[in-house]
Amino acid sequence: MGRPPCCDKIGVKKGSWTPEEDIILVSYVQEHGPGNWRAVPATTGLRRCSKSCRLRWTNYLRPGIKRGSFTLQEEKMIIQLQALLGNKWAAIASYLPERTDNDIKNYWNTHLKKKLKKLQNGSIDQSKANSSNNNNLISSKSHSISRGQWEKRLQDDITTAKQALHDALSSENTPNGAAAVYASSTENIARLLKNWVKSTPDSAESKCSSNVSTTVDSVCSKEEDMSGAFESIFGFDNTLETSNSDEFSRSASPMVVGGEIKQEENSTSSLSMLENWLLDFEVKDYLTNVSFDEGLV
């Protein structure tokens, strides 16, 4: 006999999450901590598959998630990490703790792929033009080194990165030391609720279901200062440097690589090394040389 089934397929709701479902999920996690997703639908009455709950939490509601456009630095890191690791979005995301693997994957598929292709085509065109104009004069920086030299350099870079990764992941900092910041997810909910309220003039109050706790009901009735309300209700605090909840501390943007979970804070120095390597690396230089067969269509 194995484990009991995760959830009934019958009656499971699909599609977009409503703000009230989000509130239920957040309040559950606040109380029980993330994990044991199987218990979420049963405990909360949410008509969602446990998998869906986990996904909603990790990709949207989890504290510390940064939304909005990616910075140039983030772009560079993604490009380099993708070149190094391939489409290992979870691994890549572990180096951008404020971004989810889903976000990175989406950004790669919708922006970076095209961008890189353009860059690559641009450099090919450029080098074609240059070679035709200047005979054998090699004007492109990437062509100033021979293929052998480039391969050597790439190998060195990979070795450097592997070392940095190893250093980062084998950091001996105390596993139970300073807890990672458990930033607030209230701003996510608040933002969501604001939009929700905007789009539904017939008051958010009416949408608050009865299976949400009374504290949540009170939130629903107050449109102003949602963020503050959530903070006070759920006890999240952006400025928290430590957390009393071990569950929460453990779940706060963990570095998950190869099945191991490391606190990001513990790896700061080593990560900086990797980041520096990633950011110092000339993206264009790399792109003009690297094969796009892998990871790019």
Added chain:
DNA sequence: AAGTTTCCCAACCGCCTAGTA
């Protein structure tokens, strides 16, 4: 203004691995 196309991203699907009974 209306219709069509393209873009974007949240969520789902299916596979794999680890864990449990």
Added chain:
DNA sequence: ATACTAGGCGGTTGGGAAACT
């Protein structure tokens, strides 16, 4: 050892928003 599920991951898709004609 076996059967089975939860959790995790990467690929894909549906639908709303934005841009274009």
